[in-house]
Amino acid sequence: MMQLMMRSFFSRERPSLWLYLLSIPCVFLLLTFFAVYRNDLRLRSLLSTCDNHVPSFLEPVSVKPDFRVLISVFTTAWTFERRHLLRHVYSKSLWPADNITDYVDLRFVMCNITDEEHVTMVSLEIMVYNDIIVLNCTENVNYGKTYNFFSSLPDIFGHDQLYDYVVKTDDDTYWRLDKLLASLRDKPRNDVYYGLEIPCNGTEFNFWIPTPFMTGLGYVLSWDLVEWIAESEVPVNHTMGPEDMMLGWWLQMGEKGKNRYNNAPVMYDFRGDEQEPNCFRHDLTADTIAVHRLKENSRWATVLKYFNVTHGHIKPFKFDYNP
Numbered sequence: 268m269m270q271l272m273m274r275s276f277f278s279r280e281r282p283s284l285w286l287y288l289l290s291i292p293c294v295f296l297l298l299t300f301f302a303v304y305r306n307d308l309r310l311r312s313l314l315s316t317c318d319n320h321v322p323s324f325l326e327p328v329s330v331k332p333d334f335r336v337l338i339s340v341f342t343t344a345w346t347f348e349r350r351h352l353l354r355h356v357y358s359k360s361l362w363p364a365d366n367i368t369d370y371v372d373l374r375f376v377m378c379n380i381t382d383e384e385h386v387t388m389v390s391l392e393i394m395v396y397n398d399i400i401v402l403n404c405t406e407n408v409n410y411g412k413t414y415n416f417f418s419s420l421p422d423i424f425g426h427d428q429l430y431d432y433v434v435k436t437d438d439d440t441y442w443r444l445d446k447l448l449a450s451l452r453d454k455p456r457n458d459v460y461y462g463l464e465i466p467c468n469g470t471e472f473n474f475w476i477p478t479p480f481m482t483g484l485g486y487v488l489s490w491d492l493v494e495w496i497a498e499s500e501v502p503v504n505h506t507m508g509p510e511d512m513m514l515g516w517w518l519q520m521g522e523k524g525k526n527r528y529n530n531a532p533v534m535y536d537f538r539g540d541e542q543e544p545n546c547f548r549h550d551l552t553a554d555t556i557a558v559h560r561l562k563e564n565s566r567w568a569t570v571l572k573y574f575n576v577t578h579g580h581i582k583p584f585k586f587d588y589n590p
Contacts, residue, residue: 332370334452336487337430339416342375342438343406344385347392349438350375352567354396356576357444369448372430375399375438376416378406413510414503417488417496428490431456436485439561441570446556450530451487460515460524462486463534463557467546480515482547484534484559492523536560537570 338357342350357373375398380386393399400423404415413435420433432451436442454461462481496502502517518524536548537560544550551558551573561567571577 334369334448335430336369336371336432336434336448336451337424338371338373338434338436338442338444339400340373340375340436340438341412341416342377344377344380344382344389346438347388350392352564353438354398356441356567356571369452371444371448373398376402376412378402378404378412378415409507409509411506411510413514414496414506417493418502419497420493421497426494430490432459432461432487432489433493434485434487436557437483437559440484440557440559441561441567442485442557443555443574446533446554450556454528455489455526457489457491457526458524459487459489459526459528460492460518461488461528461530463531463547464527464529465547467529467531476512477516478519480512481529482559483511484536485557486511486514488524489526492518495521495523530556533557534559537566 340350340353353373353375357371377389377399379401380389389399389401400416402412402415402419404412406412416435417433424430434442434447451461460481463484463486464479465482466476466479496517499517499521501521502514505513505517505520507513515524531546532549533552533554534557535555537558538544538548538550539560542548548560551570555574558570561570
């Protein structure tokens with residue numbers, strides 16, 4: 268009787284039931300996989316890579332958020348400590364929640380590395396964080412690094428406008444990313460030149476300024492201006508000199524950057540104890556977007572405390588020992 272029942276159950280007359288029973292474990296495994304690894308898959312889809320400049324350990328971006336900003340921090344190979352600080356400072360702002368369409372990428376930008384010690388240490392950073400762009404240039408301040416960076420971006424990230432805006436900034440500037448995004452959200456996505464404009468309020472400088480420009484603490488260009496820099500003959504023939512000033516001159520000569528936004532007084536320099544306030548340097552304020560001249564860790568500590576970045580995160584460890 269039992270053999271008869273088994274033959275009946277597995278006979279060709281009931282293939283649909285047999286396949287149904289076999290599919291149950293497979294469906295269960297698939298549901299478990301997506302429940303456990305859903306966030307990991309999403310993370311891989313959002314991360315971008317620079318295939319020709321850093322090792323690629325993750326898949327290229329396949330999903331483009333509605334509003335995306337690249338924060339590019341100019342640094343040098345030997346400033347390891349500052350890069351680690353910035354990664355910690357911005358860590359909670361870089362990954363959006365599921366219902367947020369704004370997205371920020373943080374990249375550190377440096378020229379070729381020749382010192383063997385620095386090669387080893389930066390290679391380790393790239394292996395762990397994959398957030399460093401190494402340009403084909405000799406490390407410099409006023410001899411073309413800015414042009415080299417902007418002109419390389421379309422080849423690094425592609426020409427399909429992966430980002431709406433690119434921020435060029437220094438590693439001694441703190442950006443309040445939520446304030447920056449809120450400020451940019453209603454701006455045009457083309458021909459935008461955004462920052463702290465110099466000269467301001469009639470301030471005089473002891474050097475010639477060919478045209479007003481956004482200071483080096485950090486400025487924002489829309490992606491179309493990045494592509495213009497890469498393609499135009501204007502910048503390539505004027506790369507030497509104070510680079511942030513030169514960029515303002517490029518835009519003037521090319522009749523670009525018509526959507527210009529001067530963000531004084533919410534972008535400014537940190538005021539030291541012995542310094543007088545002026546149009547580009549003053550005390551910390553609650554509406555700050557960016558603050559510059561944070562050369563010392565003590566200034567970083569002051570700024571992070573003022574903006575309540577680390578409040579309540581250090582608590583005494585309680586250890587109860589009951590033998």
